[in-house]
Amino acid sequence: xxxxxxxxxxxxxxxxxxxxxxxxxxxxxxxxxxxxxxxxxxxxxxxxxxxxxxxxxxxxxxxxxxxxxxxxxxxxxxxxxxxxxxxxxxxxxxxxxxxxxxxxxxxxxxxxxx
Amino acid sequence: xxxxxxxxxxxxxxxxxxxxxxxxxxxxxxxxxxxxxxxxxxxxxxxxxxxxxxxxxxxxxxxxxxxxxxxxxxxxxxxxxxxxxxxxxxxxxxxxxxxxxxxxxxxxxxxxxx
Numbered sequence: 001x002x003x004x005x006x007x008x009x010x011x012x013x014x015x016x017x018x019x020x021x022x023x024x025x026x027x028x029x030x031x032x033x034x035x036x037x038x039x040x041x042x043x044x045x046x047x048x049x050x051x052x053x054x055x056x057x058x059x060x061x062x063x064x065x066x067x068x069x070x071x072x073x074x075x076x077x078x079x080x081x082x083x084x085x086x087x088x089x090x091x092x093x094x095x096x097x098x099x100x101x102x103x104x105x106x107x108x109x110x111x112x113x114x
Numbered sequence: 115x116x117x118x119x120x121x122x123x124x125x126x127x128x129x130x131x132x133x134x135x136x137x138x139x140x141x142x143x144x145x146x147x148x149x150x151x152x153x154x155x156x157x158x159x160x161x162x163x164x165x166x167x168x169x170x171x172x173x174x175x176x177x178x179x180x181x182x183x184x185x186x187x188x189x190x191x192x193x194x195x196x197x198x199x200x201x202x203x204x205x206x207x208x209x210x211x212x213x214x215x216x217x218x219x220x221x222x223x224x225x226x227x228x
Contacts, residue, residue, distance in 0.1 A: 035218075042118075042204060043158075043218040058215055090157060097214040098146050102160035 002027045006091050006106035013081055013113055021076045021109050023091035029104075031097045032074040033058065034066065036087040037108075043090065049074055050097055081113040116141035118207050120219035127195055128227050135190040135222050137205030147188040148206040149179055152221075158204065164188065175199070197228045 004025045013019055025032065033048035035058075045058030049068040063085055065077040074093075078085060088110050092103040121136040139145065146165050150158040162173025169181040179190045188205060205219040 033216075040220055042220040043206075045215055048215070059217075092158075098165075098208055098210050102148060102163050103150075103158070103216075105157040105159070107157050 002104065004091055004093055004104050004106040006089075006109050009107060009109060011109060011111050013111070015082055015113055016080050019078050019081060019111075021078075021089060021091075021111070023074045023076065023106060024072050025074075025091075025093040025104070026072065027093060027104065028071065029093035029095055030071070031095065032068065032091065032093045033103075034064070034074070034076045035090045035092065036060065036085075037090060038087050046076070046089075048097070078111075081111075083113045085111065086113050087111060116145070116207055116209055116217050118205055118217045118219040120203075120205055120222050122222045123220070124223045124225075126225045126227065129197055130194050131226075133190070133192040133195045133199070133224070135203055135205075135224075137188045137190065137219060139186050139188070139205075139207045139217075141186075141207060141209050144210045146208040146210055147179075147181060148208070149173065149177070149188070149190050150204045150206060150218075152202045152204065154201070161190070161203075195224075195226045197226050200224060200226045 007022045034046040035043040037043050044060045047066040049055040091106040094103045117140045119138045148163045149161040151161050152158045164171045164181045172178045202221045204221045208216045
């Protein structure tokens with residue numbers, strides 16, 4: 001089944017403790033991206049990647065890092081999480097950066113930073 | 115930078131009523147347009163998309179949308195809603211020249227009463 005897999009689904013952590021949210025897709029998509037969803041703000045793009053070793057900032061990259069060492073994986077790294085990063089995070093992939101046949105989204109990671 | 119405006123934040127309908135959700139965007143160039151649906155506790159799923167051609171596009175579950183270039187609008191419609199359409203709906207725009215960074219609207223929460 002074609003899918004984007006994120007882990008973990010839920011995470012509670014403390015301020016300053018480094019964490020990684022994993023994202024993997026099995027569709028051989030070149031384009032992958034991370035979003036955060038906050039009430040009343042919709043989805044905002046954090047980072048995106050157009051291919052292996054090619055990443056770039058989205059609208060809200062501060063406090064986040066990403067890497068794309070393999071085509072299928074695109075982890076999101078919070079080096080020093082803060083409470084304002086408490087949010088619902090989605091990873092997505094698509095055939096192309098223009099949206100291709102639409103984005104395929106992961107199931108989401110609900111992160112709470114205390 | 116582009117922006118997307120969804121005028122209706124909350125919509126409450128009875129089953130069999132007709133639905134129209136507004137979406138306007140601001141961007142001077144060519145765009146790809148999308149509507150996504152997010153059922154409670156789930157990830158976003160693609161309802162329909164417009165890249166070019168016939169401005170009236172049909173999607174899944176009986177939804178359709180019309181692109182009116184002169185009005186920068188991409189409104190979502192459904193002639194007769196069902197209780198199972200209760201969800202949050204997001205309009206998204208991807209400019210196809212330049213950044214290709216998608217912009218999502220803030221979402222419209224639809225509640226359908228049986």
